Amino acid sequence: MKKRNVVIFSAINNWLKHFAYELQCQFLFSVKMVRAVFSRPFYYTETLEQMYNIGIGSLYLIVLTGIFAGQGFALAFSVELADFGAKNYLGRIMAISIIRELGPVLAGLMVAARVAAGITAEIGAMKSSNQIDAMVAFGVDPIKKLAVPRLLALMVMVPALAVVCDVIAIFGGWIIALFIAHVTSTMYWAAVKERLIFGNLFIGILKPVIFSFVIAFVSCFKGFTSEGGTKGVGKATTQSVVVSSITILVVNFFITKVVFSLIKGWL
């Protein structure tokens, strides 16, 4: 028998130790990953393959979510704006909210759900069947071979998908504007164009680039550190999606907060 509070304190202590250790592992892993980007050899084929998988593979998902999310936004906004007789501003609000927030976050979350799970499962399965060890035994750096191509592919493709999402969502808004909110095409597009300024576009690209690093880092780390066979891989995959999604939302908030105050002049 142990005293309750002793048990609780030691549990907290263990948890803190574990947390610190985990943090250290993650830090070392991210350093390794970034260093591997800049050292040879560079795996072209793998990178292209991943770009195709991630980019083309996620396209339909992005188009589908983009169009419905854009229409949803436009519906809600147009009703509110109508109260103020400001329906002509619909294009402006759509452009700002979609380019700065909705497009990047939606693309980030969709890729996190679809691709992060895939990456973690693949690397985890390779680990549990000794394939990673075999790679190491052949004198190949698994981080360079597996993680770096995925990181680079994500860094190119998530921003590209975010742009696609932006375009589709704004287009979806246009449909609502035209047929439901009764805003003329010219009005809508003129208002959209007004907000296509450097600051907005910069944030709209910066965010998905950072999200892509979050996704690549979390999913590879979870894959490489998965343990305990098939069940462990399953657990790691779930964690990978949850952690990368939450991190994306949190990071999104801080980018909005910090970067906005830095580049206010261009907004």
Next chain:
Amino acid sequence: MAMIEFQNVTFAYEDKPVLRNVSFSVAQRESLVIMGPSGSGKSTTLRLILGLECPQEGTVFVDGENICKMAEKDKRELRKKIGMVFQAGALFDSMTVGENVGYYLLEHTDLSFEEIGERVRKMLGFVGLNADEIIDKLPEELSGGMRRRVAIGRALLSTNPKIMLYDEPTTGLDPAAIENILRLIMKLHDEKEIATVMVTHQIADAFAVADRFVVIHDGEVAFDGTLEELRASTDERVQQFLEPFRKSFTKVANSHFINGL
């Protein structure tokens, strides 16, 4: 000079002790067979040689250097000179048989794709597989024995290994394939002047390959010596390990299955 040397190596997976104060060495051109009951730490020994794990106490020297103290880059260079057949094969399941067998060449040489394909076909022939039939298949489409042979082919097809490690390479194969593979292992051993370490439960294979034997029992070296010494050993653990083999061979002899035995 010793290519591989274990000095008082003690190793545990997290809190599970596996090896205790293990010392042995393998010279260049020497072939060592490691035997011992299941779970005694044989595969772990091979992992230590590759530097996939590092001992808590003692040192593992490979080619004169402490592999656990080397820089990552030097480790990779050293590992390029080591071939390894994993116990479960560890084939890359998203690559074709051809890409698996040619992995070393694809990864580390500038040979043309055709040239590599040529060598892969030859190697598949060597390990007794029909190259035309399986070269573009995925490992999951092969039988267990075929996969094992592909794994062996993959380890053998490197440019100039100095050390070859085999973890139960012949388990689950038919006698003809075993014969082929043992011949291949010995051919490589003799031609390339390498150090060979083979883990096996098959005593006949051990005798075919080994210059020296190490018996690991419960994480300790129970025996280290030549065939004569093994035969003469009075160590209880060695006796206990060898007894079943003696019995089964006597059975075969008594059945007059093999002429003159």
